[in-house]
Amino acid sequence: MTLRVLTVDDSRTILAMLHHTLSNAGFQVLQAEDGKQGLDVLQSQEVDVVITDINMPVMDGIEFIKNVRASGQYQSLPILILTTETSQDKRDQGKAAGGTGWIVKPFDPDKLISVIHRVVH
Amino acid sequence: MSDLDDFKATYFDECSELLSELEEQFAAIEAGERDADRLNAVFRAIHSIKGGAGAFGFSGLVGFAHAYETLLDYVRDGRVELTDDVVTLCIKANDIVADHVSAAKNGEELPAEYGHEEKVRFDVIARGGSGAGSEDDDMNGEIIEEFDIEFTPVRVELKVDEAEESGEDDAFDAPPLEAAPGSWEVRFTPFRQLYARANDPLLLLRELGVLGEMSVRAVMHDVPALGDFEPFGVYCSWEITLSAPDLTDAAIREVFEFVEGDCEITIVPLGATLSRSVAPAGMPAAAAEPGVADLLALTEDEVADVAARPAAAAAPAVEEEPALSFADLADEIKASAPPRPVAPPPAPKPVAPPKPAPSGEGGEDGGNRSVGVQSIRVDLDKVDRVVNMVGELVITQSMLTQQMDETLRARYTELVRGLEVLAQTTRGLQDSVMAIRAQPVKSVFSRMPRLARELATKTGKRIKLETIGENTEIDKTVIEQLSDPLTHMIRNSADHGIETPEKRRAMGKSETGTIRLSAEQAGGNILIVVEDDGAGINRERVLQLARDKGIIAPDITPTDEQIDQLIFAPGFSTADAVSDISGRGVGMDVVLSNIKKIGGSVHVRSWTGKGSRVTLRLPLTLAVLDVMLVKVGDSPYVVPLSSIVETMQCSRANFERVPSGGQVLQVRGEYVQTIDVAQRFELPTQTDPDDRFVVLCETEGSQKVALVVDDIIGQQQVVIKSLEENFERVDGIAGGTILGDGNVALIVDVQGLRATQFHKNAA
Amino acid sequence: MEALAIRDDMGDKTAVVGANTLQLIAFSIGEQTYGVEITTVREIRAWNGATPLPNTREFVRGVINLRGTIVPIFDLRARFGDGQTSPTKNHVVVVMSVGDKWVGILVDAVSDILTVSRDDIHNVPEGNAIDTELLNGIVTHDSRMVGLIDLHAVVSGAKMDG
Structure with a gap:
């Protein structure tokens, strides 16, 4: 089964790199440019994991995660936080909101794939 | 092109957009709009630039952006006040970021100390902003922190947690890395919130299994009798032994990286004291409960069933639970449907949530649609191919229409109607395709504020740059050609137009001069206007210089308007002393030639003491040209319609011989230079002189020229083709085009003909 | 406008082409035979007129439309100083690539595809200035002298003032 990954980032560079890495690894990749668009995608598509x-x-990642977790049907959807934060603040906030990992x-492409496999069947 | 190059191209595109946005945001911030949205947007822009730079290893850019981002973060959350000084520093920082970006793009290395001064100021301001307080150390650390040491803090804190939670256990006092690597005992007790964050013990166990040989024992002494079983309770923990050569505890801990804090985890070398931490009394107690064994005997489906049945009543059950130690999560758990049911492993994966009815028409296909994305990126070559083909289609269509004479029209009304629809559709298609190539002029406009700032600094003048209509869209090729002319025009305004503050004050003007850059669409053209409220063109001086340089003859007295246009003459410069800004003798003539190249025109107006205005009139697109098809000798030629004033038969034209041997045409009292194109191009012509035609054209600066051709065939649209692609530039020819019959027609370069004619006469 | 595709019956000849051999397309101008390396040839088409280019030397016959791009045509006879060709439908334009440009050469006829050894290529004898300017070398094939055309030289100096 092809796993479907929703990638949410306002940087086209990052979206492109994620798309490349993930589709090469056999994932189907969906894209959104902010949390609001991410929620829209989840409304209409089945997704196995979110990055x-x-x-x-518009809507930042923390709000997005909170909204996903609050929506009821995506309680067990793994959500990975993409972060450059050197302080642990954002990571902790993301986790508190319901993020699965980061x-x-x-x-690193290999690391990215292995992290996804850590959180999704 | 490699993938990496692709990503880089995307990144640099994105950077230039982000830098434009920064310019825009700071223009508003400078004007006093300092709301949170703007500050967040600025932060995000720098953050994104940094993120991509990290991915490509542009370390200089990462370092600077990181320091800048830290300052912005403090500004954003109010720790640092956004004073005018800070704004000025930020604007300077934007320029430095832009320099880093372009250095990275060009593969250059900026000196290590570049931007260092600003970096230090970020640091000073950030420290000041934090006040005298406990945070000082922390912040300082963050500023100087290396970008790539991401994981270290995680590990340290994990150790601290464990030490606190199992402080009584001697085994944990020994530094883990000193234990002989190889075999380990791991005890893993998930907490409820581990499930709430969609982590799954099964996956963690599976990942552990990859590390080496593993055996797992589920510890279920806490599992209650079935009657007391609470579906969302957490009852299970696991004892795992793992062995592999060189297996370190760090590798094991990494597996649990995401669930740190959401579970209790202990790792000790095999054979150490782990057994002590397992309550020995627990097992018999659990075993004595009949419900546990029954539960373990259930199949996966039955477990799912058990788990699902009470789900509807779950919410009250959760509320009755004693308060969890993770208060922050409790609300969310209560407010939402229950987390994944906890059952002994393997935990059944809940049934996938029902797919909501697709919104709108998207059926099965909807699955492949990437809903969130509103744009796709397309290779410009592909767009150009479409543009070219549409151009050809437009031409074919207009040819077909021309074929319809009155008899045909009367006979085939359906065909006529069909052609009309085709014409409309073709137009629509053409507009849509052009819109794909169109871009807001913002991308060049946004480079100008920085230029104005630099010019103000260099000249010691006070200059405010206003931009209007930056969302006006023009063909991408035109936009690319706009940067140099705009730069020269703004330099010219700053250098020659705007006066010094003292002078302006003396004249009763505000000390700050304004340069206004605007764009608007007017019919089939785009008008770009650069105006300033400076001194205007010094006509006396311009005329004097033009005479000194032999640009105009001493006996000619040009009108004011003609004098103004002289500033575009090649080699003309009015700078009293050659400054390093615009007095290099190349400048406004570059503006003219660049704009001419893309089929535009330039016009200047000036009001002494009040300012000047330069207007660029640009075509919306470069792909299709409206022309008049003429015949010279036996060859087809086309003349751009935009330069034609009128046409007339030679028999009705009023030619006069001039002493030099040439001919001039007298039109409404004006004498116009006349060029016999056949003669000029050395093409044999048999046409009776009276049957030939005059095409009266206007070139730059309202100069007229009369072209004599053998016949006028009609008007049409053509797609411009380059001669240089396979040959070289030919004097008097602006390019070629392919006619409906497949033959090549050459485009007459009216301005060029006129210039070479002068040359010939002079020789 | 019909294009004569390069014949594909040259398969048997390519079989013997080694590192030291060269395949030429040979064409004639009057009694003379010239050749260009086959890899530079893009297409061979019948003469169908050209739009004259003003301000160019007499050996530039004009430009044609080759599937949407404009390609200049050089009259090889005129280039060798023997006056302009009076072309008919039987004359042939050999379209070739020179650097990144495509050009057409007007010749009387295309005669053959030749396989020659690089060792058999001789320098152009001194004496005829035009020959030394426009030829890379001379090779003898079946007792015919074949002049190897230097395409870069042929297309240079096309403008009046150049």
């Missing part, structure tokens, strides 16, 4: 940035316009930018 989201924290700093985004990926530190700049990411």
Whole structure:
């Protein structure tokens, strides 16, 4: 079964790199440019795992995660936080909001894939 | 192009957009709009630039952006006040970021100390902002922190947690790394919130299994009798032994990286004291409960069933639970549907949530649609191919229409109607395709504020740059050609137009001069206007210089308007002393030639003491040209319609011989230079002189020229093709085009003909 | 406008082409035979007129439309100083790539595809200035002299003032 990954980031560069790495690894990749768009995607698509940035316009990653977890149907959807934060603040906030794990930018492709396999069947 | 190059190209595109946005945001911030949205947008822009730079290893850019980002973060959360000084520093910082970006783009290395001064100021301001307080150390650490040491703090804190929670256990006092690597005992007790964050013990166990040979024992002494079983309770823990050569506890801990704090985890070398931490009394007690064994005997489906049945009543059950130690999560757990049911492993994966009815028409296909993305990125070559083909289509369509004479029209009304629809659709298609290539002028406008700032610094003048209509869209190729002319025009305004503050004060003007850059669409053209409220063109001086340089003859007295246009003459410069800004003798003539190249025109107006205005009139697109098809000798030529004033038969034209042997045309009292194109191009012509035609054209600076051709065939649209692609530039020819019959017609370069004619006459 | 595709019956000849051999397309101008390396040839088409280019030397016959791009045509006879060709439908334009540009050469006829050894290529004898300017070398094939065209030289100096 092809796993579907929703990537949420306002940086086209990061979206492109994620898309490249993930689709090469056999994932189907969906994209959104902020949390609001991410929620829209989740409304209409089945997704196996989410990778989201924290700093985004319109709706940031923390709000996005909170909204996903509050929606009821995505209680067990793994959400990975994409972060460059050197302080642990954002990571902790993301976890408190319901984030499953995190990926530190700049990411190593192999590490990215192994992290996804850590949180999704 | 490699993938990496692709990503880089995307990154630099994105950077230039982000830098434009920074310019825009700071223009508003400077004007006093300092709301949270703007500050957040600024922060995000720098953050994104840094993020990508990290991915490509642009360390200089990362370092600077990181320091800047830290300051912005403090500004954003109010720890640092956004004073005018800070704004000025930020604007300077934006320029430095832009320099780093372009250095990275060009593969250059900026000196290590570049931007160091600003970095230090970020630090000073950030320290000041934190006040005298406990945070000082922390912040200082963050500023100087290396970008890539991400994981270290995690590990340290994990150790601290364990030490606190199992402080009585001697085994944990020994430094883990000193234990002989190889075989380990791991005890893993998940807490409820581990599930709430969608982590799954099964996956963690599976990942552990990859590390080496593993055996797992579920510890279920806490599992209650079935009657007391609470579906969302957490009852299970696991004891795991793992062995592999060189297996370190760090590798094991990494597996549990995400669930740190959401579980209790102990790792000790095999054979150490782990057994002590397992309550020995627990097992018999649990075993004595009949419900446990029954539960373990259930199949996966039955477990799911058990788990699902009470789900509807779950919410009250959760509320009755004693308060969890993770208060922050309790609300969310209560407010939402229950987390994944906890059952002995393997935990059944809950049934996938029902797919909501697709919104709108998207059926099965909806699955492949990437809903969130509103744009796709397309290779410009592909767009150009479409543009070219649409151009050809437009031409074919207009050819078809021309074929319809009155008889045909009368006979085939359906065909006529069909052609009309085709014409409309083709137009629509053309507009849509052009819109794909169109870009807001913002991308060049946004580079100008920095230029104005630099010019103000260099000249000691006070200059405010206003931009209007930056969302006006023009063809991408035109935009690319705009940067140099705009730069020269703004330099010219700053250097020659705007006066010094003292002078302005003396004249009763505000000390700060304004340069206004605007763009608007007017019919089939885009007007770009650069105006300033400076001194205006010094006509006396311009005329004097033009005479000194032999640009105009001493006996000619040009009008004011003609004098103004002289500033575009090649080699003309009015700078009293050659400054390093715009007095290099190349400048406004560059503006003219660049704009001409893309089929535009330039016009200047000046009001002494009040200012000047330069207007660029640009075509919306470069792909299709409206032309008049003419015949010279046996060859087809086209003349751009935009330069034609009128046409007339030679028999009705009023030619006069001039002493030099040439001919001039007298039109409404004006004498116009006349060029016989056949003669000029040395093409044999048999046409009776009276049957030939005059095409009266206007070139730059309202100069007229009369072209004599053998026949006028009609108007049409053509796609411009380059001669240089396979040949070289030819004097008097602006390019070629392919006619409906497949033959090549050459485009007459009216301005060029006129210039070479002068040359010939002079020789 | 019909294009004569390069014949594909040259398969048997390519079989013997080694590192030291060269395949030429040979064409004639009057009694003379010239050749260009086959890899530079893009297409061979019948003469169908050209739009004259003003301000160019007499050996520039004009430009044609080659599937949407404009390609200049050089009259090889005129280039060798023997006056302009009076082309008919039987004359041939050999379209070749020179650097990153495509050009057409007007010749009387395309005669053959030749396989020659690089060792058999001789320097152009001194004496005829135009020959030394426009030829890379001379090779003898079946007792015919074949001049190897230097395409870069042929297309240079096309403008009046150049």
